[in-house]
Amino acid sequence: MLEVKDLHVTVEGKEILKGLSLTVNPGEVHAIMGPNGAGKSTLSAVIAGNEGYEVTSGSITFEGQDVLEMEIEERAQAGLLLGFQYPVEIPGVKNVYLLKAALNAQRAARGEGEMPAPEFMKLVREKLAYMKMDPSFLQRAVNEGFSGGEKKRNEILQMLVLQPKLAMLDEIDSGLDIDAMKVVAEGVNSLRDSERAILMVTHYQRLLDYIEPDYVHVLVDGRIVKSGDKTLALELESRGYEWVTEESAA
Amino acid sequence: MATEEMEQLVRREYTQGFVTDIESETVPPGLDESVIAFISQKKGEPEWMLEWRLDAYQQWLKMKAPSWAHLNYPPIDYQAISYFSAPKSKDDAPKSLDEVDPKLLETYEKLGIPLHERAALAGVAVDAVFDSVSVTTTFKEKLGEAGVIFCSISEAIRDYPELIKQYLGTVVPKADNYFAALNSAVFTDGSFVYVPEGVTCPMELSTYFRINAANTGQFERTLIICEKQAQVSYLEGCTAPMRDENQLHAAVVELVALEDAYIKYSTVQNWYPGDEEGRGGIYNFVTKRADCRGDRSKVSWTQVETGSAITWKYPSCVLRGKDSVGEFYSVAVTNGRQQADTGTKMIHIGEGTKSTIVSKGIAAGNSEQAYRGLVKIGPRAKGARNFTQCDSLLIGDRCGAHTFPYQEIGNSSATVEHEATTSKIGEDQLFYCRQRGISEEDAVNMIVNGFCKDVFQELPMEFAVEAEALLNVTLEGAVG
Numbered sequence A: 001m002l003e004v005k006d007l008h009v010t011v012e013g014k015e016i017l018k019g020l021s022l023t024v025n026p027g028e029v030h031a032i033m034g035p036n037g038a039g040k041s042t043l044s045a046v047i048a049g050n051e052g053y054e055v056t057s058g059s060i061t062f063e064g065q066d067v068l069e070m071e072i073e074e075r076a077q078a079g080l081l082l083g084f085q086y087p088v089e090i091p092g093v094k095n096v097y098l099l100k101a102a103l104n105a106q107r108a109a110r111g112e113g114e115m116p117a118p119e120f121m122k123l124v125r126e127k128l129a130y131m132k133m134d135p136s137f138l139q140r141a142v143n144e145g146f147s148g149g150e151k152k153r154n155e156i157l158q159m160l161v162l163q164p165k166l167a168m169l170d171e172i173d174s175g176l177d178i179d180a181m182k183v184v185a186e187g188v189n190s191l192r193d194s195e196r197a198i199l200m201v202t203h204y205q206r207l208l209d210y211i212e213p214d215y216v217h218v219l220v221d222g223r224i225v226k227s228g229d230k231t232l233a234l235e236l237e238s239r240g241y242e243w244v245t246e247e248s249a250a
Numbered sequence B: 001m002a003t004e005e006m007e008q009l010v011r012r013e014y015t016q017g018f019v020t021d022i023e024s025e026t027v028p029p030g031l032d033e034s035v036i037a038f039i040s041q042k043k044g045e046p047e048w049m050l051e052w053r054l055d056a057y058q059q060w061l062k063m064k065a066p067s068w069a070h071l072n073y074p075p076i077d078y079q080a081i082s083y084f085s086a087p088k089s090k091d092d093a094p095k096s097l098d099e100v101d102p103k104l105l106e107t108y109e110k111l112g113i114p115l116h117e118r119a120a121l122a123g124v125a126v127d128a129v130f131d132s133v134s135v136t137t138t139f140k141e142k143l144g145e146a147g148v149i150f151c152s153i154s155e156a157i158r159d160y161p162e163l164i165k166q167y168l169g170t171v172v173p174k175a176d177n178y179f180a181a182l183n184s185a186v187f188t189d190g191s192f193v194y195v196p197e198g199v200t201c202p203m204e205l206s207t208y209f210r211i212n213a214a215n216t217g218q219f220e221r222t223l224i225i226c227e228k229q230a231q232v233s234y235l236e237g238c239t240a241p242m243r244d245e246n247q248l249h250a251a252v253v254e255l256v257a258l259e260d261a262y263i264k265y266s267t268v269q270n271w272y273p274g275d276e277e278g279r280g281g282i283y284n285f286v287t288k289r290a291d292c293r294g295d296r297s298k299v300s301w302t303q304v305e306t307g308s309a310i311t312w313k314y315p316s317c318v319l320r321g322k323d324s325v326g327e328f329y330s331v332a333v334t335n336g337r338q339q340a341d342t343g344t345k346m347i348h349i350g351e352g353t354k355s356t357i358v359s360k361g362i363a364a365g366n367s368e369q370a371y372r373g374l375v376k377i378g379p380r381a382k383g384a385r386n387f388t389q390c391d392s393l394l395i396g397d398r399c400g401a402h403t404f405p406y407q408e409i410g411n412s413s414a415t416v417e418h419e420a421t422t423s424k425i426g427e428d429q430l431f432y433c434r435q436r437g438i439s440e441e442d443a444v445n446m447i448v449n450g451f452c453k454d455v456f457q458e459l460p461m462e463f464a465v466e467a468e469a470l471l472n473v474t475l476e477g478a479v480g
């Protein structure tokens, strides 16, 4: 469903992704690991359409569509959603309002009408309970004054309401306590089905204990230098990244 | 005021404004004592009023236009303006909505302006407004029963001379500033409200103005008096952009609140800002001031400013009464080549006086805006408090926002807090919203409305909704 081919990306003249390729099929869960500054967030940001990056060559397609030709919102409407490493605060805009606007925008793009308010509220409350969040979060301004962990839960709440085809999660586990980690992982797992795929960036095996990946990729210096199954993550955990880098250089 | 009088007034207003056969009487451009005498006579004013005007004129002659505001505009030729024009002939007006600029109609549509009001606002020479006469009459009846006087200022000068003599010019003195002096000499339109002791005005004084807004004058004069324990909520203006040939507008608004009275004055201003280059837009130089004379009296100014080429306006409160309260909530939006210099003055004189200022400025396009606020605490204002919050939001990088807070604190027991922020509309906020599937335009609107929320919630309900719609229309195409 997602096909990234020989992607080169620069930021302010500096090349960050240097020929990255990746294929994700429906039903799969991919984990991307790698040292700080390797380009992991850059990859998900470019797929999501962040305009701060320049794609100098290569291609990205999603369900046959040329992603690089699509507006940010069109990508989201097509089912490509990014859970942010640092969710953004929007003062004065209620969380529930953002959810509603997003859901209805996506429905409109699919040619569906607005979801009636009672149905919407029922849906949101259900998902909120699933994420073990207090209903008061709906009335608060988007991410404003949320703790780090609450912001991450809120990202997953949005995913549960919007039901993306491909959920990209950038360090969704950072800043979570152990209980919150479980809640977030359960939220993500509930998205798993044969039609949907998940692409997650993480540094820690712990998240992968809860969300078992089908594939693990190691991203070093702008390229995927090694791919494997979930055992690769365990190996990385015990041996670090250096051996992978050396192996690929050899 | 008796009901019949109210009805008569309504009839007269409409007769003056909307019957097709009125001879247009316009004095030639220019200003001298004979022009002022002409205006006074046309309005059927008593001799003392003419003297009042002439005195203002003499003082104006000695004054200079202010040059300190953060604005740029070519000097105004005051001899090129015509200071009295009776209702304009309808010959030049569009005959039907088909002849009106489709863009304007589109805007009405987006704002949800009722059909029967659109024609009036666009200046169409039909009697569409008569539809609303019956509405207005019921309205007047209700006010009459409560004893509330609500009429044009000219009417009040003829019918309530004692009230006028007692209050006119006591809040904004004739020579207060250049534009106030000019207004005092030549004002021709405006409203008068008197709420008697203990009366809470039974309705928002607003509907009336939406309907009559198309008739807004160039030099308006408004006077609102709230007696002890009286209350009124007054809404001025209109969310629909109005056609107007007068480039210069210089209004004066005076509010008087006696003991325990409460006046809430809300403004939604959306005059023509001019074309892309700023040509043809309206210059809006307004003096608005409230005098909280009575103990525990309270005045709240709430304004949403989106129109005009140039706005120069500082609604202020003089907090004289003990424990009196002044509030100022403002949203100013500028786009294109608009310039706005707005803010407020809170003058604390009495003990225990309190004021709150919340100002939200949004600049887009090539526009420039400035917030200018003065908080002055006098020596007798023991325990006075002020809280000021002043936030600016920039959309794009060709616009500017400037904040000039002034404080004069003459009493050590006072508490004055000031918070100010300037932020660019976050690329990251936009990205976040769009990454959820929301279009760029909707995302901008959402973020801007969120930014203004503290002010919008002060507006009367129906106008809060309109104000949001208005903001969205004003910022259309501001990004991208």
Ligand SMILES: Nc1ncnc2c1ncn2[C@@H]1O[C@H](COP(=O)(O)OP(=O)(O)OP(=O)(O)O)[C@@H](O)[C@H]1O
Pocket: A011, A012, A014, A016, A034, A035, A036, A037, A038, A039, A040, A041, A042, A043, A052
């Ligand atoms: N706007 C920018 N200006 C300059 N350099 C940038 C910019 N954005 C990203 N970079 C650089 O690109 C490189 C890759 O950044 P990226 O955020 O993708 O790394 P990451 O793999 O997600 O790292 P981490 O594990 O620390 O989150 C880094 O060296 C970073 O400093």
Ligand SMILES: [Mg+2]
Pocket: A040, A041, A042, A085, A170, A171
């Ligand atoms: Mg990262």
